[in-house]
Amino acid sequence: MIVGDVPPAYMPGDDVRTPYEALDGYIGAMEEWIEAARKGKPVAKLIPVNVPANPANAEMLGGRLKFLDEKVLPLLQE
Numbered sequence: 001m002i003v004g005d006v007p008p009a010y011m012p013g014d015d016v017r018t019p020y021e022a023l024d025g026y027i028g029a030m031e032e033w034i035e036a037a038r039k040g041k042p043v044a045k046l047i048p049v050n051v052p053a054n055p056a057n058a059e060m061l062g063g064r065l066k067f068l069d070e071k072v073l074p075l076l077q078e
Contacts, residue, residue, distance in 0.1 A: 002026045006064050007049045020076035027065050027073070034058040034065070 002009045002022065009026055016022040029047040036043045037058035043049070051057045 006030070006061065006068070007047075007051070009047055018076070020073065023068065023073055023076060027069055030061060030065055034062050 002011065007030070009029070011022045011025050016025055030049070033043055033046045033049050033053070035041075035058075036046060037053035038055050040054075043053040049057075049061070051061075
């Protein structure tokens with residue numbers, strides 16, 4: 001389960017074995033949502049995010065994910 005100042009998501013245990021894999025998968029899934037939201041494409045088949053899929057929300061989420069990717073994810077590799 002990923003929670004915090006980002007949309008919550010459940011990452012199935014069968015797909016991930018470590019905290020690093022869980023967070024990396026979460027970031028990847030959210031990046032797909034961000035890309036679709038920026039381009040105005042449908043997000044119904046992507047990870048659920050409880051805000052409208054628009055460029056402004058994509059940018060806000062993108063900033064949070066950048067922090068997780070640059071500052072938190074490397075700590076989990078060790």
